[in-house]
Amino acid sequence: MSKDYGRTVELDVPFDRAVTLTREALAGQGFGILTEIDVRATLKAKLGEEMEPYLIWGACNPALAHRALETDRSVGLLLPCNVVVRGTADGGSAVQALDPHTMVELTGLPALQPVAEEAARRLEAALDSLA
Secondary structure, eight states, rough: OOOEEEEEEESSSSSHHHHHHHHHHHHTTTOEEEEEEHHHHHHHHOOOOOOOOOEEEEEHHHHHHHHHHHOOGGGGOOSSEEEEEEEESOEEEEEEOOOTTTHHHHHHHHHOOOOHHHHHHHHHHHHHHHO
8 A cells, every 4th residue: 555645636627738837836835946957858968758748856845844954954955845747648738846844754853743734834835727
């Protein structure tokens, strides 16, 4: 049995529109995009493989990241929050966000719980605004 470590929202909009909507929703909750990996382009360039549009973003809320790093400098291994935007077979899109509670579970540090709670609340609000 696999663990549920994120949340997925299915959108009935094309990939490019989902990217714009998701950027706006994250920004509305104080998250910026620090990194972007275009998985589709990378696999095409490196392996010659085709796949649906697929972006992995490293989303960061600076205040929350600072609080987490003040608790444990090694928690940077688990930051920023990963968000995926990908195309689906039906022409729609899916947006997925890693559950910040995973950070607490992996570290075993209860002091990170308030940070994970706030991050989860903000990510949920962003995803809810897309639904």
